[in-house]
Amino acid sequence: MTSHDTTIDDAAWASPWRRRRVGEKVLLSVSLVLTALLTPPWPGCVLVACLSVFLILGPARIRASLLATVMIAPVTFLIIGALPVAIHLGGDGWGIGPVRINADGATTALGLIAHGIAGTLALMVLATTTPMVDVITWLRALRVPDPLLDIASLTYRLLFVLLSTTLAVRQAQVARLGDAASWRRRWHALASTIGSIILRSWQRATNLQRGLEGRGYEESLRTLSPRRARSWPFIGVSLASVAGVWATCWVLA
């Protein structure tokens, strides 16, 4: 675990698109995600991927290096996940023994990677421009029950406390040469670390509870959010872009 775990959220807080309405960004991102899922790899997924990268690096002003860092893990998982799809047991094609790879399997695997990369980039349009707090506040407007959103909101807030605590505990262990200990000692240290983090999280939760009760917290944990004006040009351009991808697919088909 590293500080990269909060990279996407950090970028979302700093993005100029944070001032846009969450619903409008959800509309754009989900439309692109569904387009990546429903259209063929060429040209649909390629166009969705290009459009998403343009939106993230252009108007949303996310650094290219950050996007590359964020995409390393999902792309790696996609490639590893697609390998078993490419391989067949028996049948024709090249391979060793019953393990075979043929053109159909390879095409299916490459198509999956294209769908996956395009879909993940489309999801990043929302993730890199919208902090989780804004998503939760938006869900409140959709009448999701308050207790559920309170728990989601508190989970999000405790997450960063726990991440920093875990990093501090890990650094302390490394400083005490915990990584150089025997295999048995390392397992005991790992169990103690996880146990300590759970107990600390419960302790922090109790402290937070007392603090909130002191401020009159009884039912729901509502927070103020800035008023954001609806942008019809943004909605129009979003829908036109997605329609453009579908039209291109239809024409080339």
Place this chain on the structure above:
Amino acid sequence: MHIAEGFLPPIQCAVWFAASAPFVIHGARAVIAKAKESPENKLLLAAAGAFTFVLSAIKLPSVTGSSSHPTGTGAGAILFGPPVMAFLGTIVLLFQALLLAHGGLTTLGANVFSMAIAGPWAGYGIWKLIRRTSAPAWVGVFFAMAVADLVTYCVTSVQLAIAFPDAASGFAGALTKFLTVFAVTQIPLAVAEGVLGVLLFGFFTRVAAPELLRLGVLKEKEVAHV
């Protein structure tokens, strides 16, 4: 491993969403009931959700020299019950999709079904079964956590085999293929998660026995022996 965004065909995405929805709604109702009992429960459940998220970011030392991460849902199912984990697991998977780019939105239903429903229910079932025997608590913890981990990945294999049946050997061949691929990492990982669970609950029994008693995880006589 979560199923990545765009990996499943559209119809199957919808089917897994439909299959998961009743469990998540049931879990949400259980969570609302617990929250209404006491506002303190909200904080505890939030802490459990945050912990599950953080646990998935802790790397385990592996026999192969590489590293993996636990799912943590077995421990959550023992402590809070599987319905609560269905809802908390959904939140965690959504956060992982948006904060870490792990998993995805269209595959959320399938991932929820494997990690937040099948795994916790299987682990909890084994826990309850073993607790009915005279076996010590650590045996139950080990098998509950290991089974929750294994079942999660077996269900993921089934989901992938349904989506991508083998051209020559069909669903059975594809299932064998995916189970074999996952077994290389997941069987050692499941055993490791079980061992970790035993050490973890041993730590809890030493330093947080009253909480384990209150949650009904341990019995009075088991705590008295510590």
